[in-house]
Each structure stands twice: as structure tokens, then as C-alpha cells.
Amino acid sequence: MKKISGGVCAPAGFRANGVHCGIRKNKTKRDLSLIVSEKRASAACVYTTNLVKGAPIIVTKSHVADGYAQAIVCNSGNANTCNADGVEIAEAMCALVEKNTGIAASDVVVASTGVIGQPLSVEPMAEGMPALAAGLSEENGNLAAQGIMTTDTVAKEIAFSFDLGGAECHIGAIGKGVGMINPNMATMLIFVTTDAAISPAMLQKALSADVKDTFNMVSVDGDTSTNDMVCVLANGLAGNPEITETGKDFNAFRRALNKVTTYLCRCIAKDGEGATKLLECKVTGAKTKNAAKLVAKSVIKSSLFKAAMFGADANWGRVLCAVGYSGADVDVSKVDVSFKSRFGRIDVCKNGSGIEFSEEEAKKVLGADEIQILIELNDKSGKATAWGCDLTYDYVKINGDYRT
Structure with missing residues (x-):
């Protein structure tokens, strides 16, 4: 396994971007990010265990119910949680992705992070989405990482190459979260991409097992958030034999996934709000x-x-x-x-x-x-x-x- 550059764009077929659209008052802060796959991908997600959940989680659960997705859109600066029109706003974000990329809204994972209980307007996102989509690039993974930050002091991204069934595969990720972090997920958003071929069921099996020893073992302040989400998209473009059952290749994929998630666990803890150690x-x-x-x-x-x-x-x-x-x-x-x-x-x-x-x-x-x-x-x-x-x-x- 080899560390490589590129973050979420390191795997074949993924592009990303991040822009400032106006959700956050600070114009130097990017607040809207988009990651797309050139084809529909196997999708797996895990979410916060908090009974209070952000509207994006409700929408995402519905969109990935068939085990597939093709894009991830995320805003920072507002959690879209405890809002009467929250689901409507989350669905509107997905519709904007469809309008500007052609990817079906039902194939979009949507996430939000920021202040809870504050109204969120879709207008800034509607104005920023054309530029966000137009700037999608294999070189802009870091901009996407910046766009999901809240009180994070550094962007968090990582990627590795690894072998599966004789094919060179790649896995990359971006993440955010430095406060309201507690075991059983936290105010963290983790988006993982891979060009490995793996069925939705086996991808979910790998992710669900992994978080028990990684993200559920991180704590900054003992508060479990409302918007946590870890999402993995696997588009299969590496060309390895599809993983459909447990065995050697599945174990190799799990090791690669764990390498990424463990790295991000350390990044999140080290960048904890106000932390020095x-x-x-x-x-x-x-x-x-x-x-x-x-x-x-x-x-x-x-x-x-x-x-x-x-x-x-x-x-x-x-x-x-x-x-x-x-x-x-x-x-x-x-x-x-x-x-x-x-x-x-x-x-x-x-x-x-x-x-x-x-x-x-x-x-x-x-x-x-x-x-x-x-x-x-x-x-x-x-x-x-x-x-x-x-x-x-x-x-x-x-x-x-x-x-x-």
C-alpha cells in the first residue's frame, strides 16, 4: 500500500471542487463542495446515532437505499438541522446538482455542517452551483476538502494505492470535524472514494465494521453530533474482479479502507477545537x-x-x-x-x-x-x-x- 496525492480525486473517474457561495459571511471561506463520479457507484453510509438528525441524513438515506450514488454535495456554515423546511432544502440541493451536472438528484448524497437550528436559504447555493460544477476537476480535491470545513484549522485529505486481484486500485478521502466529536459518530463528515469494484452489500459490510474501531473511537468533547456521516463511493473503474463475498480481496479492501479511516481519525483528534496535543x-x-x-x-x-x-x-x-x-x-x-x-x-x-x-x-x-x-x-x-x-x-x- 502506497500513500499518493489527490485525495478524493486520486481514484479513477472522480472529480471535485469547492467554492464560496455566500452561506458563510467570511468570503475567504469555501462553503459548498461537490464530488462526482463519472459513473454510478456502489454506495455505503453510516450516520450519527443521535435521535436529532440533520435533514440531509434523511434525504441521503432515501437516495442510497438502492445501494448506489454518483455525487456528493455538502455545504458548511449551516447544519440544516431542526429546520421545518430542512428536507425541502436538502432535496433542492440535490436538484441543483442534477440541473448543473446531469446527475440524477436521486443519485446525490447530500450533507450539511455548521450551526444547528438556523434557517438555511437555497439561494446562495443556486447562485454558486454553476461555478462549482464548471470547476469540477481531478486537481480540485483539496478545494472540496476546504469547502466542508467549519472550525477545522486544516483541510483533511488522504489517498493510497493498493492491489486487488492483480489490478492497481486507489482510495481517497476528505474529512472534517474538530468539535462536537464523541464516539458513536460525531460532527464529522467523511467522504471516501475508490475505483475498486465492490458490491454495495460488501461495501456496506466493510464500512460498518470499520467505523466500530475507527470513527467510533474518537472523542474531542463528549458531544455526539446531529449531522455525522461517513459515505463511501466505489465506481469500479480500476477493473478488479468485483468483490461480492468475503475472502482475500475483501480483506485487502478492508485494510485499505482502514488505512484511510485511521489516518483521518488522527487528523480529527489532533485538530480538535483549541487542541494542542x-x-x-x-x-x-x-x-x-x-x-x-x-x-x-x-x-x-x-x-x-x-x-x-x-x-x-x-x-x-x-x-x-x-x-x-x-x-x-x-x-x-x-x-x-x-x-x-x-x-x-x-x-x-x-x-x-x-x-x-x-x-x-x-x-x-x-x-x-x-x-x-x-x-x-x-x-x-x-x-x-x-x-x-x-x-x-x-x-x-x-x-x-x-x-x-
Whole structure:
């Protein structure tokens, strides 16, 4: 597997673009993005588990019910959630894609991100769509990535090439999301494209399994959003034998998909609102995989621990505390904890009790911008990884006036 450039346009047959149409007041911010495939593609999606769902999710579910789609349109700056005319607006966005590209509105995935409960007019999108469609290009994947950003500080995109059945395939993705991020999906939008040939059923099987260990293991602030969506389009233009059942090729595709999703998990956590540090919690030796997941997510979501990491304070007691209330079946008398970064590794807890360590050395290790929290439960072989970030003053500043 090889990292390549191009993002969502790296796979054959995909073009993209992003423009400022006027939804956002800041004219330097792109707020409307479009990704199209040259042919109908197998489609798979997963959505937020929040009972309050954005109107675009309702429309997208209907459009991909047959397992296929050909385009993805997304606006930023307004979530189109809790609006009386939300479904009408989402459908209008799809109709605009049809009018300007010829792709059937029923084959369009639609998404929105931004402020909840604010009226959204279709007028800016109607005015911006012609230029958006006219600028579709294999070189404009990054512009599409910019167009879906809200409080993100950097565009998030990635692509890889890989082999399937003797054919060179490609998979690319763009993503956004740095706040209202919590396991069971988050205010993240992830759009994945691939030229691999895979049936809708197997694509959905691969995606549904993958998110359990990737996007559902990310937390920035403990809030589960209303608009989360991960969508994968697979147009089959790489020419590999279509994957219609489990086996060697299906496993290879899953590995490629996981490479993309894991990369974006790290990007989202590291760019968390106000964050200065990526936190990666790796739990090993659990009685079950589920127990390891519970522990990893509990630690990564702890506000007290996140604050300690911001201050480079090796307060390992907060790790043990989070392990204890995680709900996992853990023998706390066996728990070992270490912190690790590019500046070294320091052991801080052995068999559930504190051990002597250098506070100065710990401060150095925790001063890095990427920190691993290593938790060994010393029981069986269950393991899991979760991603998060530190809790800073800027998080409160950003969300204190997010709407205004």
C-alpha cells in the first residue's frame, strides 16, 4: 500500500471542487463542495446515532437505499438541522446538482455542517452551483476538502494505492470535524472514494465494521453530533474482479479502507477545537476487545485527564479513575500505565499503584504534540485504540461564541 496525492480525486473517474457561495459571511471561506463520479457507484453510509438528525441524513438515506450514488454535495456554515423546511432544502440541493451536472438528484448524497437550528436559504447555493460544477476537476480535491470545513484549522485529505486481484486500485478521502466529536459518530463528515469494484452489500459490510474501531473511537468533547456521516463511493473503474463475498480481496479492501479511516481519525483528534496535543490511548491485555474499547474511550473522554495533558501534568491517577468508571471488567490491581512521545517513555503506575518517576522527565515526555497513553491490563489479549486531544482554554473560547 502506497500513500499518493489527490485525495478524493486520486481514484479513477472522480472529480471535485469547492467554492464560496455566500452561506458563510467570511468570503475567504469555501462553503459548498461537490464530488462526482463519472459513473454510478456502489454506495455505503453510516450516520450519527443521535435521535436529532440533520435533514440531509434523511434525504441521503432515501437516495442510497438502492445501494448506489454518483455525487456528493455538502455545504458548511449551516447544519440544516431542526429546520421545518430542512428536507425541502436538502432535496433542492440535490436538484441543483442534477440541473448543473446531469446527475440524477436521486443519485446525490447530500450533507450539511455548521450551526444547528438556523434557517438555511437555497439561494446562495443556486447562485454558486454553476461555478462549482464548471470547476469540477481531478486537481480540485483539496478545494472540496476546504469547502466542508467549519472550525477545522486544516483541510483533511488522504489517498493510497493498493492491489486487488492483480489490478492497481486507489482510495481517497476528505474529512472534517474538530468539535462536537464523541464516539458513536460525531460532527464529522467523511467522504471516501475508490475505483475498486465492490458490491454495495460488501461495501456496506466493510464500512460498518470499520467505523466500530475507527470513527467510533474518537472523542474531542463528549458531544455526539446531529449531522455525522461517513459515505463511501466505489465506481469500479480500476477493473478488479468485483468483490461480492468475503475472502482475500475483501480483506485487502478492508485494510485499505482502514488505512484511510485511521489516518483521518488522527487528523480529527489532533485538530480538535483549541487542541494542542493529539492523545492516543492504547489499551492491551483486556479480558475482551469490548472491555479494551470501554477503557480506551473512558480515558480519552475524561475532561480531568485531558486538562492534565494540556498542562503536561503526569497525573496518572486520572487515568486509573477513568479506567475504574469505564464499566469494563478490570482487575485494577494489575493495571500498568505509561506515557510515551517522541521525547521518550515514562512508566508511572505498576499493578494499580504509583511508582517513582522523574517529574521533570515526565514533563518533557508530555510536552510533545502527540502523546500515547499506554495501558496494560495484564489479563487476556483484548486490545483497542482511541483518539482524542487535550482540553484547553481555547476550546471554551471557540464554543463560547460559536453561534454568534
